[in-house]
Structures are given as C-alpha cells and as structure tokens.
Amino acid sequence: MPQPTHDPLPGDYTTARTGFLRAAERAGARLGSHPLPMRSSRGGELAVDTARLGPEQPSRLVVVSSGTHGVEGSAGSALQRALLRSWPDFERHRPADLGLLLVHAVNPWGFDAGRRVNERNVDLNRNFLAHPTEHEAQPDYESLHPHLNPEALDDEQDRRAREALRAFAAAHGMARLQEVLSVGQHRRPKGLQFGGTEPEPGNRIVREIASRETAGARCIVWIDVHTGLGPWGVPELITELDPTDPVYHRGRRWYGDAFRSTRAGESVSAPLSGVIESGLAEAVDPEAELTPFTAEFGTVPADRVFWALRADNWLHHHGDPESERGVAIRRELLEVFRPSDPAWGRAVLASGLGIVRAAFEGLARDAASPGS
Numbered sequence: 001m002p003q004p005t006h007d008p009l010p011g012d013y014t015t016a017r018t019g020f021l022r023a024a025e026r027a028g029a030r031l032g033s034h035p036l037p038m039r040s041s042r043g044g045e046l047a048v049d050t051a052r053l054g055p056e057q058p059s060r061l062v063v064v065s066s067g068t069h070g071v072e073g074s075a076g077s078a079l080q081r082a083l084l085r086s087w088p089d090f091e092r093h094r095p096a097d098l099g100l101l102l103v104h105a106v107n108p109w110g111f112d113a114g115r116r117v118n119e120r121n122v123d124l125n126r127n128f129l130a131h132p133t134e135h136e137a138q139p140d141y142e143s144l145h146p147h148l149n150p151e152a153l154d155d156e157q158d159r160r161a162r163e164a165l166r167a168f169a170a171a172h173g174m175a176r177l178q179e180v181l182s183v184g185q186h187r188r189p190k191g192l193q194f195g196g197t198e199p200e201p202g203n204r205i206v207r208e209i210a211s212r213e214t215a216g217a218r219c220i221v222w223i224d225v226h227t228g229l230g231p232w233g234v235p236e237l238i239t240e241l242d243p244t245d246p247v248y249h250r251g252r253r254w255y256g257d258a259f260r261s262t263r264a265g266e267s268v269s270a271p272l273s274g275v276i277e278s279g280l281a282e283a284v285d286p287e288a289e290l291t292p293f294t295a296e297f298g299t300v301p302a303d304r305v306f307w308a309l310r311a312d313n314w315l316h317h318h319g320d321p322e323s324e325r326g327v328a329i330r331r332e333l334l335e336v337f338r339p340s341d342p343a344w345g346r347a348v349l350a351s352g353l354g355i356v357r358a359a360f361e362g363l364a365r366d367a368a369s370p371g372s
Contacts, residue, residue: 008082009074009338009345013105013112014042016077017049020104023084024051029102032213034205036108038119046108048205050213051080053087054099060363061217064356065103065206065224068125068276070110070118074338075297076225078345079352080104086353095364100356101213106202106224106276114330115312116337117194124202125226126184126195126272128279135186135195136273142187144168144180149191153314161310179270181306190317192309195274203279210283219366220284221359222292224276225352227337228305229268230298233347235355236260238267238294240277247291254362255355259293268296295355297348300336308336 010016024031029051036046064083066076080102083090090100105111109119117123129135141148147161169177184195199207214220230236237255241247242263251259260266277292284290299305311329320326339345 008349009078013108014040014044016073019081020049020077023081027053027084027087029053036201038109040112046112048106048108049104050209051102055097057216058099059097059217060219061099061101061214062356062359063101063103063222065106067105067107067111068224069116069226070107071114071116071333072227072337073105073111075227075348077104078349079225082349082353083356094360098360098363103209106206114334118200118202121189121194122196122200123193124200125276126193126274127200127203128276129274131198138185140180141185145188145191148310149313151318153311182270184273192313206276207279207283210280214284217288219289219363222280223295225295227297228299229296232298233344234298235351236268236296238262238269238296240272240275250291251293254358299339305336308333
C-alpha cells in the first residue's frame with residue numbers, strides 16, 4: 001500500500017484536541033477531562049483529556065501520555081489518535097484483562113502557545129519532586145546563566161555564549177555540559193529548564209489521573225512521548241533508573257538495546273531530576289508493578305535544539321512574539337520539535353505503534369511466565 005503524502009501530525013493544540021476527542025468517541029472510549037482556568041489562543045478550553053479503552057477494571061494497563069513538553073505534543077497526539085483508530089486490531093489480540101489509557105496534552109498551555117514550558121515558564125518534566133527540599137544547587141548553571149539567558153539576542157551575545165560553552169566543555173567534558181543545560185534548576189524563574197518552586201497544575205493533574213485511573217491494576221506501563229533528542233525519526237526508550245532496577249530489565253526484555261538508562265550513560269539524554277516518572281511512582285499503588293519510561297523521537301542535532309530553546313526563552317521574556325523576528329523564532333522552535341517533513345511524522349507513528357504493541361505483548365508474556 002503506498003504511503004500517504006500528507007503530514008499526519010496536527011499543527012496546533014486546538015486541532016489536536018478536536019481530533020483526539022473525535023477519534024476517542026468513534027472508538028467508544030470512556031472520556032475524562034481536566035480543564036485549566038486559562039483559555040486557548042483561539043478562546044477555547046485548555047484541558048488535559050483522557051480516553052480509556054478495554055475493561056473497566058483492568059489488571060494490566062498501558063498508558064500513553066503526550067504534550068508534557070507542550071510544543072512536542074503533536075507527535076504524541078498523533079500517536080494517540082493512531083492508537084484509537086487501531087484499537088479494533090489491538091482488541092483482537094490483547095488479553096481480556098489488559099486496558100489502554102491515553103492522557104492527551106499534559107501541558108495544554110505550552111502546546112497551544114508553541115512553547116516547551118507552561119504558562120509560568122516551568123518545565124513540567126523537571127517539576128515532579130519534593131519542593132523545596134529536593135531542589136539542588138546548580139553552581140555550574142549559575143556560571144553559564146548570563147550566556148544562556150541574555151537580555152539582548154545579537155551576534156555579540158551569541159559569540160560570547162559559544163565561547164563560554166566551548167570553554168566549559170573543554171574543562172568539564174561535553175557530557176557534563178549537556179547535564180548542566182538540561183538537568184533542571186529552581187532558582188531562575190526566567191531561565192532555561194526552570195523546574196518551578198511548587199507543584200504545577202499539570203503535575204497535580206497527572207498525579208490525580210495516575211492515582212485514580214490506575215487503581216486496581218497490578219501491572220502498569222506508562223509511556224510519555226517526547227521529541228527532540230537523537231537521530232531523525234529514531235525512537236529511544238529512556239529510563240532515569242539504573243540498570244540494577246527491575247524496570248530496566250523489563251525494558252531490555254521488551255525492547256532490547258533501544259531501552260536505555262540515563263544513569264548508565266547509555267542515553268541521548270543526560271540524567272534529569274523531577275521527571276514525570278518520579279511523580280508516577282508516588283501516585284500509583286506501591287504494590288503495583290510500574291514500568292514508566294520516555295519514548296523520545298529524534299529530530300535535529302542537539303546544538304540546533306539548544307539554540308532554538310535559548311532564542312524562545314529570550315523572546316518570551318524580552319522580545320516581541322508578533323514581530324518578524326519573533327515569528328521566525330517560534331517557527332524554528334516548532335521545526336526542531338515537530339519537523340515539517342511528513343516522512344518524519346510517518347516514521348514516528350510507525351515506530352510509536354510498535355512501541356505500544358511491544359508493551360502489550362511484553363505484559364502478556366510476563367503474565368504467562370511469572371518471575372521472568
């Protein structure tokens with residue numbers, strides 16, 4: 001069958017939400033909604049929506065969430081719609097006690113605004129920790145802060161920033177530089193990778209969904225869809241846990257070496273703090289077997305992603321989003337997290353469906369071979 005030539009990914013939050021809800025209704029899913037108090041750029045509702053398929057009280061549950069980093073939401077939303085369309089095929093092969101839960105647009109404001117962060121400049125995937133007791137000092141970030149978050153964005157500031165980053169990498173290594181640029185910080189509200197000072201609404205909603213919607217399940221797989229790191233269109237399945245953890249061993253059984261640990265230095269991602277995995281572990285039944293991981297789909301080289309994020313942060317705090325320059329910055333941020341080439345979207349959907357199917361099959365095999 002020839003591949004479709006159209007772009008399968010939604011271009012904005014409103015389109016994505018409308019498509020998700022329609023697909024869920026057609027699939028006969030049980031819907032839930034968690035509205036936010038603000039409105040979308042089109043004046044509509046902003047909400048975290050859920051759709052459930054399968055038994056009312058499944059003992060095994062696969063969860064797929066999207067849009068934790070708002071601007072990355074298109075890929076996850078498209079995958080969720082594809083899962084809804086493919087449910088009849090899953091139905092024919094799934095065990096009777098296995099269900100599917102879709103959590104659409106964890107950060108609807110960021111999805112709508114075309115930003116990675118939420119309305120308070122908080123990176124939700126750095127917000128799932130105990131505030132403020134687990135806030136760690138980040139002196140290396142502080143030393144680079146003036147170059148990461150300049151008040152002016154011009155050639156001279158860019159030159160100084162590149163020199164500072166090269167000098168840091170020469171002194172400490174590229175791996176340490178990546179960690180400093182991505183681990184999360186809690187001191188600079190206008191800075192990059194700001195993890196917030198208290199639980200954000202998206203954090204609280206995810207915990208509520210995890211607690212209520214997974215109740216009674218003894219085995220839970222939670223896949224949070226992201227984009228931006230790694231080779232173009234290639235998925236990496238990432239855990240923040242080290243290779244001694246049972247989650248890592250399950251992931252390796254199901255996905256081979258595509259399942260990687262940041263703590264072991266295997267991943268395209270540096271080790272992070274305050275990620276959604278941490279909140280899930282606290283929200284679900286402690287007796288349940290929880291397997292949370294990130295499905296990260298690669299886009300463009302990491303340095304291009306970084307400069308796009310730096311420019312977006314400057315634009316939000318110091319620039320004019322509606323200016324010609326502002327429009328170009330916003331377009332570039334969308335491109336690095338949702339490439340416009342339709343082939344990228346098709347690759348994400350094909351790989352994403354395979355990832356979810358492998359989770360279903362892995363749960364089924366493990367149930368048939370207890371203690372594996």
